[in-house]
Amino acid sequence: MMTKKITKIGMQKRPGRYNIFLDEKYAFSVSESVLINFRLAKDMEIDGQLEKLILADDDVAKAYSKALNYLAHQLRAESEVITKLKELELDDNVIDEVMQKLREQNLIDDQNYADSYVRTIMLTSDKGPSVIRQNLRQKKIGENLIDQALQQYPEDALLENGTKLAEKQLKHYHHFPVKVRLQKVRQSMMIKGFKGDLITQILNNITIKEDPDEEWENMKAQAQKLWQRNRKYAFRERILRTKRSLFGKGYSTEFINRWIEEQKI
Template sequence: MKKKITKIETQKRPGRYNIYLDQKYAFSVSESVLINFRLAKGMEIDEQLQKVILADDDVAKAYSKALNYLAHQLRAESEVISKLKELELDDGVIEEVLQKLRDQNLLDDQNYADSYVRTMMLTSDKGPTIIRQNLRMKKIGENLIDRALEQYPENELMENGIKLAEKQLKHYHHFPTKTRLQKVRQSMMTKGFKSDLITKILDNITIEEDPDEEWEDLNVQAEKIWHRNRKYDSRERIMRTKRSLYGKGYSMEQINRWVEERSAGDE
């Protein structure tokens, strides 16, 4: 049974129109659907055509939501899918919207990955491993990630790595050199730099050492440990103190010197 469009009314929401069939409100559509189906007063619509129109309008509404979501920042396809699923849309509608976005180059995981790598390179201290993990979380394919990481040339990676290493060396300046290097290496691995690259980076920087400051730090640490071990006899106390200081990264030469001076002071 066909019904006739008797009125088309503009909604308060821009781009939406109410359709009246036989003097009664029937449904609403977006402007794009209105144009695509050439809906006009006097046109006759049967139930089958109405279903097609409403299905197309579902796509139009979802597409509009997707455009609003993409307007704020670049998005991975998985993020757009999650956003559309929040609207409880059929999978077919979601796929149609995604295809429209792809066709218009508004959705491109390679472009997203390339942009993400460039941004991380310029604004963060994250290395390739962390960047790869973050892109995987966005469900970006491995081949796309590989191509995107080509945007991060080795000279830039070295430069950023050196800046990070120098910053970390300053942060751990109160630790003995051996421990400082261990902590810097561990920190850089946590940031996403691989072990062989870290070694190369550390080989390209000057590690400033202050023997007097390191000796003062050892004295402070040693006195605390020595006091903590006061319940043991002299031999056990010395052994435990040495072991603790060595574990903190001090050299045996420094440790033996401190023990000798401490023992001489106790005589």
């Protein structure tokens, strides 16, 4: 098998990269780790098979370097790193070697990622366990790892964050009748990932301020819009349609009948 001799090894301007010259001609470049692994030195003879091994190892080294750059900014799930490497159109065997290397050096760890994610969400957002689980599933984190990570979100913190969310939503829906307000708050909390039994516990412990005067004014505004919308109907039908809509919005029978009586005057 034909061999060539390394006649020169030159350092590139890029740190950690070296140009290899065979028989006085530039042949390829390698990373410092490959240079060391294969003990490349001047006057070393290289055949075609050895050159393929060197270049294959350098492909892994370059991919590994890019993976490190990607991981330098924040914690990543394994699936995110794999996706990033696939975007570089690397061979699957190269990606497998890089991922194994990252695991061995504890640079990627889905349990660590999930634990950190849960702690961050607990401290910085109003999302509950169901949404957290869904988001981690999208990162292809295993169910057992998610279960373990969710233990980072203790019941007292869950209750505290859920209460803050409920109070915020109650203020947001303050112009609705109490019954409707509670329905909307419950729906919002379920969308955020809180479970029904916890929502019930939280809402039962919150004192909801009722302001009959405010509710009456809000209902009058709604009733007036409905009354105007139903103006094309005969008076009796107009009343029935308006009452039905107000009932559907959660207003009390007392207020509705009071307003309707005022229209008859």
